Amino acid sequence: MKTIVLATGNSHKASEIKALLGDLPLDIKTLRDYPALVMPPEDSPDFAGNALVKAEAVAGSTGEIALADDSGLAVDALGGRPGVFSARFAGEGAGDEANNRLLLRELKDIPPEKRTAAFICAIAVVVPGGKNYVVEESCRGKILESPRGEGGFGYDPLFYYEPAGATFAEMDPGEKNKVSHRGKALRRVRELLAGLL
Ligand code: IMP
Numbered sequence: 001m002k003t004i005v006l007a008t009g010n011s012h013k014a015s016e017i018k019a020l021l022g023d024l025p026l027d028i029k030t031l032r033d034y035p036a037l038v039m040p041p042e043d044s045p046d047f048a049g050n051a052l053v054k055a056e057a058v059a060g061s062t063g064e065i066a067l068a069d070d071s072g073l074a075v076d077a078l079g080g081r082p083g084v085f086s087a088r089f090a091g092e093g094a095g096d097e098a099n100n101r102l103l104l105r106e107l108k109d110i111p112p113e114k115r116t117a118a119f120i121c122a123i124a125v126v127v128p129g130g131k132n133y134v135v136e137e138s139c140r141g142k143i144l145e146s147p148r149g150e151g152g153f154g155y156d157p158l159f160y161y162e163p164a165g166a167t168f169a170e171m172d173p174g175e176k177n178k179v180s181h182r183g184k185a186l187r188r189v190r191e192l193l194a195g196l197l
Helices: 011-021 047-062 083-088 096-106 173-179 181-196
Strands: 002-006 026-030 065-075 116-126 132-143 159-161
Touching: 002 011, 002 047, 011 026, 011 065, 011 181, 047 065, 047 083, 047 116, 047 132, 065 083, 065 181, 116 181, 132 181, 173 181
Parallel strands: 002 026, 002 065
Antiparallel strands: 065 116, 116 132, 132 159
């Protein structure tokens, strides 16, 4: 059986990815299985570049197929910010609450109809001695003026998904997965890997 290494130490992400790839004939490992591996900085200007750099590093060090993702929120009125800086919008090590507060502050004069945004997710798969693949998916919504809902993480309580009439934090995880940037990208990667194996 082939091994795939997920370039993440984040157990939430790893289990989400494992759930979607679980029925493929793959031995799924994560960075926790390679504690000595040093990851490169995520300094690319776009999600695809960051995902690829991470997957290349992991495939290069382990000799196994590697999968890496990079995601974030692009707000139209902010010219696509916070974008690749989504996790550290309010500063290095800033938590979700601080990031959400800063987002609301930056959008305080922007009327509802102009608060459009997209979550974006890029996933790279690197096959040692083979090809590199990158898929990117997005999900459009609107940034509310105050948070709603208890579920999810990151900017979910501010991200209103119109077709569901709810924020991502108000949707159950399965419902979010069906329409989210990450869910859509992972389903494409699943098809890609199924074709490779
Ligand atoms: P990374 O993909 O681990 O670099 O995370 C990027 C950041 O984007 C996260 O820390 C969140 O702030 C934000 N983000 C990415 N995907 C989501 C999502 O599905 N919901 C809410 N926030 C997200």
